[in-house]
Amino acid sequence: xAKLKTAVLISERGSNMRELVAAxxxxxxxxxxxxxxxxxxxxxxxxxxxxxxxxxxxxxxxxFPKRAEFDVVLDSVLRDHKVNLVCLAGFMRILSEDLVxxxxxxxxxxxxxxxxxxxxxxxxxxxxxxxVSFSGCTVHFVRPEMDEGPVIVQxxxxxxxxxxxxxxxxxxxxxxxxxxxxxxxxxxxxxVRLVVEKVKIDGALAPAGVVINPTEKS
Ligand code: GRF
Numbered sequence: 495x496a497k498l499k500t501a502v503l504i505s506e507r508g509s510n511m512r513e514l515v516a517a518x519x520x521x522x523x524x525x526x527x528x529x530x531x532x533x534x535x536x537x538x539x540x541x542x543x544x545x546x547x548x549x550x551x552x553x554x555x556x557x558f559p560k561r562a563e564f565d566v567v568l569d570s571v572l573r574d575h576k577v578n579l580v581c582l583a584g585f586m587r588i589l590s591e592d593l594v595x596x597x598x599x600x601x602x603x604x605x606x607x608x609x610x611x612x613x614x615x616x617x618x619x620x621x622x623x624x625x626v627s628f629s630g631c632t633v634h635f636v637r638p639e640m641d642e643g644p645v646i647v648q649x650x651x652x653x654x655x656x657x658x659x660x661x662x663x664x665x666x667x668x669x670x671x672x673x674x675x676x677x678x679x680x681x682x683x684x685x686v687r688l689v690v691e692k693v694k695i696d697g698a699l700a701p702a703g704v705v706i707n708p709t710e711k712s
Contacts, residue, residue, distance in 0.1 A: 531550070602677060646693050
């Protein structure tokens, strides 16, 4: 079966991009990375993509003060590469409503909290401040409102006494690196369905006492 042509959009470090690329390089993984795109020409993650011989495209956002103009170029680059699915992976730019609607259900994002809690920036500091016992990450379909959209995969991590932002961020990031490739695989396998803005996963196991949902089909 043809692999799902995936673009990964980054702005900085790109560790989630790295994990998605590694997953796609596994034999039988049902998706392939056809493009790594950044709005920041100095994104450190671009080096890794280069080393892996992937197609890279930079749309330097300093040349595009207007969101709509940036998004027109983004849309055409994605179409040039025949992209089926866009994975936002630390892409620090809000997309216009037009672009999101044009690519509806074909853009996914990862956020370092258990959405709908703790949308927005400085997530880990706010999690620590709030006193909750668990945090985690969420992979979701993108909608025009920031950090909104149907949840595909979530992974949970504990918040420890004496945690710092750095420690919690590292624990959540390790969970992100599992959750994002899982979400990509489920979509590429055609197992993710949207029913009235809620995700149903075909063939998911009952999530009894798990920290990642949906659990993988064995
Ligand atoms: C991750 O924590 C992701 O959830 C958030 O931005 C961070 C990006 O990290 N959206 P990286 O660039 O993938 O290492």
